[in-house]
Amino acid sequence: MTAALDFLTPLLVVNTLTGLLDWFLVAVDGGFSWVAETTGLQFLGYPYMQRAYLAVLCIGVVGPLVGSFLVYRNLSMVGDTLAHTAFAGVAVALFLDATLSIAVPPLLGALVVAVIAALLVQALVEYTDARSDAALAMVLTGGFALGSVLISLTGGGISVGINQYLFGSLATVSRADIGLLVSMALVVAVAVTVAYRPLVFVTFDETAARASRVHVRVVNTLLSILTAFVVVSAMRIMGVILVAALLVIPVVTASRLGRSFKQSIWYGIVAGEFAGIAGVTLAYQFGLAAGGSIVLVAIGGFVAVAVGLRVAQ
Amino acid sequence: MTVVSLNDVAFSYGDVPVVDGVSLDIEPGEFLGLVGPNGSGKSTLLRLLLGLERPDRGEAHLFGEPAHEFGDGERIAYVAQDVTDAARDMPITVREVVRMGRYPRNLFGRFSDADRAAVDGALDRVDIADLADRRVGALSGGQRQRVFVARALAAESDLLALDEPTVALDAESRDSFYDLLADLNDRGLTIVLVEHDIGVVTARASRIACLNRELYFHGDSEDFAESDALAAAYGANQRVLDHSHDHHDAEAHVNPDSEAES
Known part of the structure; x- marks a missing residue:
């Protein structure tokens, strides 16, 4: 009896989550449709546009939220690196589907490979003498190389969808993607809120944080994994090549506006x-x-803020 | 209890020995000046005694525990030469930085009244309460180093370690910064200070350790001036302009042209 229940539990969880997602999407659809009617903006009623807006609403929060801890450590390129390896993950998923008929959602493939790459970058910097920018360059090109080779192995048959992953598209965010995207954004937002103090301490003064016995390695690993989450969330809309922009540009824009770090994070989210x-x-x-x-x-x-501040001075 | 105890400690980067056979103790309330030429291993020794590096040989103890295993982060505070360029660009206020002093005690929970009182007290103590809401990057070098000392005070730590904290400061801010350290030491705080300016250290520190890979001198600062340890550590070819301990302005620099500290 218990065994049967144990077997059922994952199903129940999945069912509940799917139900929640359905409810959420219906609510979102209702909200957007209402806005569409009151404003006369027809396209807000199209489900794919609603999903696109929902996606950028999530990305606009988590991009600057995580990016704020990357930019001030000169780690802006981490996002770009993980995005390019995420492309390898997409290729792996498409490859498995094309050759072995194993259906892996491409975004899940991207997430798994990007998280592995995040850990790899950490390890390369810690255990080899590789400078961190060289380590990033290796993982970035390595990931992209793996992706391109996997695609060529399938004889080009799957390359139709690749352009969308490289350059982004409004029309490709599926219902399943939205579920993954919203959950990942929630995970990132909660993680940053909970780990805010160690994150900010390590970002500002890593040596002092180590002396105060903050577990810097754990914090760095967490930050890399959160970055992987963000780039995978954003890659459908933004495309692999441009996805890192929302980790960096809103943060740089906000850096001139905010006085405190918390304030600048909020400004970054507004800019995002x-x-x-x-x-x-x-x-x-x-x-x-x-x-x-x-x-x-x-x-x-960014330019408008820079010019505005110059004029105001 | 002895704050720091080093016993025959050795450390090398790859094949290059940086610290060799150093033994010394730091007692509570001591103000130890760690001096030596550039590249002499002072900063490395500081990292070893804080447990940020593990010795290749010998033992480093902090408050009686092996330094690298020591876990009471709030008992140690560290002040570097200056913040990195990246941190200087970071939009963060003085108060946000000083609050970091409380993080080892309270990394996830809500700040208590005691936490807030410690932060306010520390700001007052180093005389920067009026700067609390300013951006750290907009401060002068001297003000910024006071922020880091305030962070250490907010932690209510037992040991304050500083690695050439006044390199970027002008003579006046440097003097007032060292007055502040001497004052804190008078109130019982244990201080270890890495400094290349020998005149400043001998004037303010109660004990001196003179290092050039090996320990050339360890004792009271009065005795240091009379000893020949300085000449021995820096080598006979080094020019020492002035190392009397009643004179500690810019003239007192020992200025070896060797490569930068690793």
């Missing part, structure tokens, strides 16, 4: 949300690449 929402809207209206539009809006925001 603005870039995401405006970018997706522009991409839809003018049929532009989604990732590129978001990045250009983010850079535009």
Whole structure:
């Protein structure tokens, strides 16, 4: 009896989660439809646009949230590195599907490989004499190389979907993606909130943190894994090549505005949300690449803030 | 209880021995100045006694425990030469940095009244309460080092370790910074200070350890000036302008042209 129940438990959990997701999507759909009707913006009623907006709303929070701890340690390239290895994860998933008919959701493949890469970068920096930027460059190119080789192995048959992963797209965020994306964003937000103090201590003064017996290695590993979560969340919309932008640009924009670190994180989130929402809207209206539009809006925001501050002085 | 105890400690980076056969104790309330030429292993010795590195040979103890296993982070505070460029760009206020002193005691929970009182007290103690909401990156070098000392005071730590904290400061801020350290030491705080400026150290520290890979002198600062340890440690070819302990301005620099400290 208990054994049967044990067997059922995962199913029940999955069922509950799927139910929650359905409820969540219905609620989101209702909200968007209401906005669509009151504003007359038809496209807000399209489910794929709703999913795209939901995705950038999540990315706009978690990108700057995690990026704030990367930028000030000169680790801005970590996001880019993990994104390129995440591409290898997508290729692995597509490859398994094409050759062995094992269905692995590409985003799950991306997440697993990006987390492994995050741990690998840590290990390379800690246990070899590799300077961290050289270690990052190796993992970045290595991951992308693995991805391209896997794709060529399938004879190009799966390369149709690759462009979307490289450059991002509004139309490809599936219902399952949204579930994964929202959960990952929640995990990242909770983790950063709980581990805020060790994260900020290590970011500001790593040696003093070590002297105070903060477990710097654990904190660094956590930060890498959270970064992997963020890039995988964002890669569908932003594309592998541009995904790191939302970890960096809003943070740099906010660095001139905030006085305290907490304040600058909030400003970063505002900048990230603005870039995401405006970018997706522009991409839809003018049929532009989604990732590129978001990045250009983010850079535009940075320039506007820089100029505004100069004028105000 | 002895704060720091080093017994025949040796350490090398790869094949290069940096510290060799050093034994010394630091007692509670001591103000130890750690001097030596550039590349003499002072910073490494500081890292060894804090447990940030493990000795290749010999033993390092902190408060009676093997230094690398010592876990009471709140008992130790560390102040570096200066914050990194990245940290200087970081938007963070003085108060946020001083609060970090409480993190070893309270890494996840809510800040208690005691935590907040310790932070306010530390800000007052080093005379930067009026700067509490300023960005650290906007402060002068001297003010910034006071912020780090305030962080150490907020921790209510038993040992304050400083690695050439005044390198980036002008003579005036340096003097007032060392006045602050001497004052804190008078109130019972144990201090270890790595410093290349011998005049400053002999004037303020109660004990001196003179290092050039090996320990050349360890004793009271009065005796250090009379000993020939300095000449021996720096080598006969080094020019020592002035090392009398009543004179500690910029003239007192020992300025070896060797490579930077590793």
